[in-house]
Amino acid sequence: MTNFLSGYSIQKWLESCPQGYLMDTIYGHEAGHTEPDAMMENETLREGQIRTTCNLVLGERAALAASSGLVNCAPDYLSKTFLATQTLDEARHVEVFTQRLYDLGVSPADLESTLNEFGNPNLVKFAEVLLEKVDKKDFIAGVVGQNIVLEGMAFSVFEMLHAGAKVDNEKFAHILSGTIADERRHVGFGENRIGSLIKQHPEKIPEIEKMQAEMTGHMLATFHSAFAASDGANQEAKKQGDGDGEALYHGVDLAEASTEEMEAVLSDTVLHEFKTRLGRIGLEYQSPAA
Amino acid sequence: MADWQDPHKLSEGEFLDQVHSFEFWFEAVEGYLHDRPYGFDPNAVDEEMDDRRKDGLITTLCNYCIGETAALEASSGMIGFAPDRASQIFLSTQVVDEGRHLEVLIRRLQMLGVKDPEAEIDARANKSLLRFKERLLELVDSQDWEAAVFAQNVILESLEYTVFRNHVQTGDKITSQILQGIVTDERRHMGFGENDLGRRLRVAPHMHDRLDKIKRELDGLVLATFKQTLGELGIEGPKAPDLAHDYLNAVARLGFES
Numbered sequence: 001m002t003n004f005l006s007g008y009s010i011q012k013w014l015e016s017c018p019q020g021y022l023m024d025t026i027y028g029h030e031a032g033h034t035e036p037d038a039m040m041e042n043e044t045l046r047e048g049q050i051r052t053t054c055n056l057v058l059g060e061r062a063a064l065a066a067s068s069g070l071v072n073c074a075p076d077y078l079s080k081t082f083l084a085t086q087t088l089d090e091a092r093h094v095e096v097f098t099q100r101l102y103d104l105g106v107s108p109a110d111l112e113s114t115l116n117e118f119g120n121p122n123l124v125k126f127a128e129v130l131l132e133k134v135d136k137k138d139f140i141a142g143v144v145g146q147n148i149v150l151e152g153m154a155f156s157v158f159e160m161l162h163a164g165a166k167v168d169n170e171k172f173a174h175i176l177s178g179t180i181a182d183e184r185r186h187v188g189f190g191e192n193r194i195g196s197l198i199k200q201h202p203e204k205i206p207e208i209e210k211m212q213a214e215m216t217g218h219m220l221a222t223f224h225s226a227f228a229a230s231d232g233a234n235q236e237a238k239k240q241g242d243g244d245g246e247a248l249y250h251g252v253d254l255a256e257a258s259t260e261e262m263e264a265v266l267s268d269t270v271l272h273e274f275k276t277r278l279g280r281i282g283l284e285y286q287s288p289a290a
Numbered sequence: 291m292a293d294w295q296d297p298h299k300l301s302e303g304e305f306l307d308q309v310h311s312f313e314f315w316f317e318a319v320e321g322y323l324h325d326r327p328y329g330f331d332p333n334a335v336d337e338e339m340d341d342r343r344k345d346g347l348i349t350t351l352c353n354y355c356i357g358e359t360a361a362l363e364a365s366s367g368m369i370g371f372a373p374d375r376a377s378q379i380f381l382s383t384q385v386v387d388e389g390r391h392l393e394v395l396i397r398r399l400q401m402l403g404v405k406d407p408e409a410e411i412d413a414r415a416n417k418s419l420l421r422f423k424e425r426l427l428e429l430v431d432s433q434d435w436e437a438a439v440f441a442q443n444v445i446l447e448s449l450e451y452t453v454f455r456n457h458v459q460t461g462d463k464i465t466s467q468i469l470q471g472i473v474t475d476e477r478r479h480m481g482f483g484e485n486d487l488g489r490r491l492r493v494a495p496h497m498h499d500r501l502d503k504i505k506r507e508l509d510g511l512v513l514a515t516f517k518q519t520l521g522e523l524g525i526e527g528p529k530a531p532d533l534a535h536d537y538l539n540a541v542a543r544l545g546f547e548s
Binding site: 009011013014015018019022027064065068069071076077080081083084085087090091092094095098108 | 307311312313316319320323324327328355359362366367369370375381383385386388389392393396407408
């Protein structure tokens with residue numbers, strides 16, 4: 001365990017993250033990059049981006065609350081120091097996505113009301129299931145909920161958004177590439193650290209699998225309502241599309257796909273990842289419908 | 291639009307948002323952590339130490355680890371009930387600072403030949419410091435923001451700042467370099483506490499008596515910790531630095547006289 005955890009040290013984090021891929025960035029992107037004019041001048045598209053970004057902020061706030069809450073109940077110093085880096089990663093994500101809302105024209109005074117207006121209630125329920133475990137200082141369930149389920153979801157969502165943004169929004173694509181690199185590290189820690197703890201505490205498995213099923217149900221409901229709400233913006237984007245580039249995500253061209261096709265490819269991707277990652281730590285994926 | 295390049299043109303809220311940001315933190319730490327993996331110059335050569343001196347240093351570093359663990363657990367716990375987003379983000383930078391301190395101190399223990407740092411820390415723990423940690427985490431668990439900021443960012447950070455700053459002057463080269471980086475972080479953490487509580491005390495002066503009671507309760511534990519630390523480092527007698535005086539002066543800046 002010690003050898004694997006030494007790969008997640010703060011020194012490694014300093015070298016790879018702030019002194020690595022974040023070097024010379026401002027709020028996660030290159031200085032001087034801005035949101036595209038075509039999107040900023042189209043109210044439907046701009047509102048669609050605000051809606052998406054609001055849910056990124058809410059997801060990251062949940063991740064910040066969970067990772068900081070888990071520091072205290074981590075069973076060893078190396079896990080505590082890794083979670084310290086994750087706490088700051090999540091705080092940085094909150095900061096860069098909040099800054100993006102400001103860049104999209106939301107005033108700081110209207111931040112909370114905008115989050116309330118566009119925040120997805122299913123995402124709030126998803127976070128509540130996780131934070132209940134963290135509040136009870138349940139380290140194993142908390143890390144599965146946070147570093148496998150939440151981070152696994154975030155990883156796939158960011159990748160999909162990145163596939164779309166790299167075609168026409170270099171600034172957002174750059175922000176997302178930094179958060180994807182962070183999430184990859186967080187998921188890796190979860191898989192590596194929790195497997196051995198689950199072997200030591202098999203009695204925890206039913207309770208953790210129940211949490212995973214509940215969180216998955218809220219996640220799928222979040223995807224469904226989020227894609228339905230973004231249908232107008234997607235139609236508008238298609239009208240504006242100049243056909244310059246393909247936004248490929250797992251074989252689907254997002255620039256051409258219907259809203260239903262986008263929801264299906266994201267859901268399938270996340271669920272496939274869940275099954276793989278849960279299997280690696282000795283858990284069996286539980287369908288929310290079961 | 292605010293002018294982020296000139297802090298004098300910022301409103302108080304904009305200024306706090308800026309100094310509590312990840313960007314600000316990274317610019318602050320990059321200067322003194324660059325080219326210093328694990329907090330010291332990799333070309334620095336370790337001094338020869340006799341067994342007595344090395345053993346005293348190991349005990350001292352073990353207790354520094356307890357202080358840093360207390361700070362790590364307290365600052366991470368405070369994020370959940372911080373009053374605003376800027377404070378949450380500042381505390382997140384503090385969490386990683388405290389985690390780094392713990393990591394570099396454990397690394398130093400390993401360099402000194404300690405095979406199992408977690409067990410060694412438990413075995414050499416100072417009882418007063420453990421009691422301080424327990425009391426600090428009780429204040430955090432009760433989600434009392436002012437009491438937690440006071441105990442963590444004023445009392446504990448002042449304690450560490452005072453001890454580490456003195457140790458930098460007398461310690462071996464590598465330990466001193468490590469502690470110098472930590473002291474720079476502690477100064478930033480104390481600044482947050484003083485600024486946050488200073489603003490709150492201006493609008494709610496009655497809070498002073500409540501915090502003063504906490505200070506008086508914790509002072510005894512802090513002073514006992516100083517005494518033991520100096521003994522472990524072999525610094526006793528008339529030439530010993532007056533840590534109690536330095537600590538009490540640091541806390542007095544907020545109007546908490548002894």
